[in-house]
Amino acid sequence: MANTGSRPTLSDVATRAGVSKSLVSLVMRDEPGPSAETRQRVLTAADELGYHPDSRARLLRSGRSRLLGVVFGIQHAFHVDLVTALYSAARDSGYELALSAVTPDRDEAEATASLLADRCEALIMCGPVTPATGLARLATRLPTVVLARDARGADVIRTADAEGLHQAVDHLTGLGHRRIAHIDGGRAPGAAERRRGYRDAMAAHGLGDHVQVVGGGLTEEEGATAARALVRQRTPPTAITVFNDRSATGVLDVLARAGRKVPEDISVVGYDDSNLARLAHVDLTTVAQDVTTMTKLAVARAVDRIDGAEVTRRAQIVPPHLVIRSTTGPAPA
């Protein structure tokens, strides 16, 4: 039973403390049973041996891992914010996170597969690109929560994106803007609803005639391209709402190079309130998604599913709020 060479096990601690494996196990897990005195003896024995429980064996036996798998785009500023908040939310619920990143040469399928093998108890997908049917299939294998995007037939936690654009447009009209354009996110998650929100808000302000949607995307480059098109127009807009912060920085760059002062000549509103927007150098007015609430809900939903709880509303929609920084100002006269 004595272990030569490699790491110490429960039995090593047990023999050293002169008790049984089971007793050590109880102490390690802080379960009631062992007396204070024995507990102490076991603890010091474990310490002297440098014992650390083997989580794999532990979970193999217990059938539980208390592990939530998270798929996220590591290059994606907003996902980084989500993961940061997920760590706190998970901790509060007594779970750990297993991260699996999507990178330029590691796609979502690969990231997901590696988590499946790890026996996570549930999956949280940050703004996945996998189609809804694929996500639904996944959900049959494992509780799956889709975060920050919509997907029929899945558990969804997302922002009321249309509402976000309403707030942006309200803010801009309040500043006197009328020619407000929208650079959209193409087929990216959330793009359709943000576009719709923009249109509705414009209509609500009686600015239906000024609606202008320009094809964009989620990268700086795509934002920049769209911005160049807008700048070249005969009567360019005095304000632009952009699909996300990243794309918005591309827009800001084009405006600066074209000699348009922000916000004096033109106002810009981003989306996400990612780290990017908060950079002093960018200081972007943006629609903030409520990351704290969203991640709490996501973890709660995952845990509910794990526990087999009843789930009534599959989609939970969190209101956004506008964060006003320095890229929006009164419409030029």
Add this chain to the structure above:
Amino acid sequence: MANTGSRPTLSDVATRAGVSKSLVSLVMRDEPGPSAETRQRVLTAADELGYHPDSRARLLRSGRSRLLGVVFGIQHAFHVDLVTALYSAARDSGYELALSAVTPDRDEAEATASLLADRCEALIMCGPVTPATGLARLATRLPTVVLARDARGADVIRTADAEGLHQAVDHLTGLGHRRIAHIDGGRAPGAAERRRGYRDAMAAHGLGDHVQVVGGGLTEEEGATAARALVRQRTPPTAITVFNDRSATGVLDVLARAGRKVPEDISVVGYDDSNLARLAHVDLTTVAQDVTTMTKLAVARAVDRIDGAEVTRRAQIVPPHLVIRSTTGPAPA
């Protein structure tokens, strides 16, 4: 033996295919032995049951996980680049990555501890803040590679930081600059050597009298504070080298607000060539660390240690190279 309810196991597949557990195990691992026909039969049985091997049980038995633990700062643009490259490097060596992020409310110790429990075979620490002694202690438990920083007594893969600042200063003097200041990284990993590189390079160019080091840090805010101090000087520098890209964006912001044109009035050089520097809106001249090489070396070293190979030089130092973008230009007349 038949499994009710939860996920199928080896034995389930075995009974369905009418063979033994062991045989199925061989097929699953693609080991030689089973005939082509049986192999096929097992494979379809597994497929029909939706069988997926349990990696925990697998590694509990085999003692190996083929898992490299990675500790990194998720908010840290440069670490994100490292992780992205690490995924490729690990894949090439037949290993998987287990990520553990450091966030504002999850410190390095916590991130490290969670990996230890996971029985990774080695640890890769991206620019850790843990003191060298702590890292050395860690290394006694588990092969540990320190990436992108120096640490006595540990396996280290890092950039020749002094050399990087030499290149930056060479570039600037070549453009006619003489009053070149350095905003440093305080006690951050690498800061001391970059500072030294700057001093040496200035001296080598006979500019010892113009040496000016301003206390900074690794965030935008710290860069901004330092820049404000520089701008207020009677004869401000015509060029600034900054500890990292993130801090440099803070510097750029202050300069812009102070009405100093970059690079016409003043040049700025960052460090890391992180995503940040490449943003169209920033387009920062910067010292690029060779992420691909560094991560390859880090994985190779980790694998060597795991295999118990002889290690001769514990520190491996990778040369950086300057990436010239739009924040540097000729010294003003």
Add this chain to the structure above:
DNA sequence: CAGCAAACCTGGAACGTTCCATAAGCGCAT
């Protein structure tokens, strides 16, 4: 046709935990 290797397959013992049923010790009321 015995003998033997090669090719294919199997049973059961690990791996380090947790879980369960049960035992030992002790105080106290009957």
Add this chain to the structure above:
DNA sequence: ATGCGCTTATGGAACGTTCCAGGTTTGCTG
């Protein structure tokens, strides 16, 4: 004394794999 209940401790069976030491076939050689 006996029985009861409480607290504390124990042994051994899982969990789903891999590994090892065989066991059957089969076909070929001498």
